[in-house]
Amino acid sequence: TKYGCERIPNSRSLHSLMTMDSNNWTICTRDYSCFCYECMNKSYSECNSQKHGYVGEWKQVPLVVDDTYGSDHDDxxxxxxxxxxxxxxxxxxxxxxxxxxxxxxxxxxxxxxxxxxxxxxxxxxxxxxxxxxxxxxxxxxxxxxxxxxxxxxxxxxxxxxxxxxxxxxxxxxxxxxxxxxxxxxxxxxxxxxxxxxxxxxxxxxxxxxxxxxxxxxxxxx
Incomplete structure (x- = not known):
């Protein structure tokens, strides 16, 4: 399942995420995303932003439970x-x-x-x-x-x-x-x-x- 996102002007540091249908404990990430029309249609060389948005390759990242969070956390x-x-x-x-x-x-x-x-x-x-x-x-x-x-x-x-x-x-x-x-x-x-x-x-x-x-x-x- 892919989660879309509306264009966010002047923002160049958002990460793009995608869930894996077959595994709820795995997500995919890529380094940066640009939400202009051209980049959304994978025409990255025609990016409408002032600087070309770089979209990295998808990488699978497993979700890990943080066992360190417990009664000793700072409230x-x-x-x-x-x-x-x-x-x-x-x-x-x-x-x-x-x-x-x-x-x-x-x-x-x-x-x-x-x-x-x-x-x-x-x-x-x-x-x-x-x-x-x-x-x-x-x-x-x-x-x-x-x-x-x-x-x-x-x-x-x-x-x-x-x-x-x-x-x-x-x-x-x-x-x-x-x-x-x-x-x-x-x-x-x-x-x-x-x-x-x-x-x-x-x-x-x-x-x-x-x-x-x-x-x-x-x-x-």
């Missing part, structure tokens, strides 16, 4: 926040207790670019019309529920937040989500009854970058 990547324009993928990864970010409306009282929430209900499709805050969510809307964290201060060490009305749960459309799994560090304070949290500047800057990318044409995946 540190699981604590890394996921920040992306791919809201559909991200919203499906938001779990109860996770801190996730949504884009703020342009004219908001807080004058912030995004809101942080702590998830109380994972992605779901509404079976009835619901009004949350001042927004009406119609039947069939795909949403995530959470409680707000209010941004109170921006410092060089990070952006500070406090729990804002922990008992007040609100819905947000999944296509507004830009991050999940954000790690907050608790900040010691003696002047407030509410817990204070700090978001690293690096994550804050990544969130701003994603917001900027989404504002560009075709910026949302």
């Amino acid at each position: 540190s990547f699981e604590d890394v926040p996921l920040i992306s324009t791919d809201y559909d993928h991200i919203s499906g990864l938001v779990k109860q207790g996770d801190v996730f970010a949504v884009i703020a409306e342009e004219a908001n009282i807080e004058k912030v670019e995004y809101y942080l929430l702590r998830c109380t209900e994972e992605r779901t499709k509404l079976t009835c019309e619901i009004t949350s805050e001042v927004t009406t969510f119609f039947t069939g809307s795909v949403v995530v529920q959470g409680t707000y964290l209010q941004q109170v201060k921006a410092l060089q060490s990070g952006i500070h937040f406090v729990d804002y009305k922990p008992d007040k749960k609100v819905y947000h459309y999944t296509h507004h989500i830009i991050a999940t799994g954000l790690q907050l560090q608790q900040v010691k304070t003696t002047n407030s009854k509410r817990k204070k949290w700090r978001l690293d500047v690096e994550d804050h800057e990544k969130l701003l970058q994603v917001i900027e990318q989404r504002a560009e044409p075709l910026g949302i995946i």
